[in-house]
Amino acid sequence: MHELLDLDQYPIDEPHAVEYRQLVSKCQAAMASDGMFNMDGFVRPAAISRAVSEIEPLMKQSSFTHRRQHNVYFKNEIEGLPSEHDALRRFQTAHHTLCDDQLLESVVHRIYEYQPLAAFLAEVLRKPRLYLMDDPLARANVIEYRDGEALNWHFDRSQYTVTLLLQSASSGGAFEYRSNLRSDVEQNYEGVAALLNGSDPGIRVNPLSAGTLNVFAGKNTLHRVSTVRGAASRLVAVFTYYDRPDVTFSAEERIGFYGRAG
Numbered sequence: 001m002h003e004l005l006d007l008d009q010y011p012i013d014e015p016h017a018v019e020y021r022q023l024v025s026k027c028q029a030a031m032a033s034d035g036m037f038n039m040d041g042f043v044r045p046a047a048i049s050r051a052v053s054e055i056e057p058l059m060k061q062s063s064f065t066h067r068r069q070h071n072v073y074f075k076n077e078i079e080g081l082p083s084e085h086d087a088l089r090r091f092q093t094a095h096h097t098l099c100d101d102q103l104l105e106s107v108v109h110r111i112y113e114y115q116p117l118a119a120f121l122a123e124v125l126r127k128p129r130l131y132l133m134d135d136p137l138a139r140a141n142v143i144e145y146r147d148g149e150a151l152n153w154h155f156d157r158s159q160y161t162v163t164l165l166l167q168s169a170s171s172g173g174a175f176e177y178r179s180n181l182r183s184d185v186e187q188n189y190e191g192v193a194a195l196l197n198g199s200d201p202g203i204r205v206n207p208l209s210a211g212t213l214n215v216f217a218g219k220n221t222l223h224r225v226s227t228v229r230g231a232a233s234r235l236v237a238v239f240t241y242y243d244r245p246d247v248t249f250s251a252e253e254r255i256g257f258y259g260r261a262g
Helices: 018-034 045-062 107-113 115-124 189-196 251-258
Strands: 036-039 064-070 091-098 140-145 151-154 161-167 175-178 204-206 213-216 222-225 234-239
Touching: 018 036, 018 115, 045 091, 045 107, 045 140, 045 161, 045 234, 091 151, 107 115, 107 140, 107 161, 107 234
Parallel strands: none
Antiparallel strands: 036 213, 064 091, 091 140, 140 234, 151 222, 161 213, 161 234, 175 204, 175 222
């Protein structure tokens, strides 16, 4: 994997090394303070170029176009919250997705399958173990945002989200987020409404570059990818891990996310 990953800067393959322990501590500190951490240059430039060259023709030929109106919860209603509440404002999201079964020979798939990465992330996130997802479609995805497209404000279903930026957009396509807006016990609907109305000064931008691995607490971090502008699209890989084995989506979920059950 040395030809793909900068394991000199990020020695995730050497769990007994002092440098490994230092890296784990650094990432844990960033997660505690910012709700996320970045590993800039985790994937080597030549490997990123190769990954993009593999992805681009597949995107043109075989990707699923996903367009939907949604609120930040991806639910039609929230018990106890009036339908007209500003926290339930709806937005447009549009992007294009490749599934893991379309990526089996790719750089992206090889990185996802690299077990030391899952073991390292488990240590940083203080999990006994992280498992690769069993779902043949959802394990690793690559998502493209083209001119005029965006991923709008939302909370993730999973506690943590792991992404690898493959290509930045010509302009736009910024990862914007607001950490600690809610918790597992306090939903803070008024705070969500204030952000959606433009009244929250706590929104931050994470300036990602191609080759950066980013991990963030997506379940309670409101976030979006701003509208992409220009000829160069935004390409990002999403790696899905769970703290239990054998996780798959239902056929209904696969159809909703990918337009097919298998």
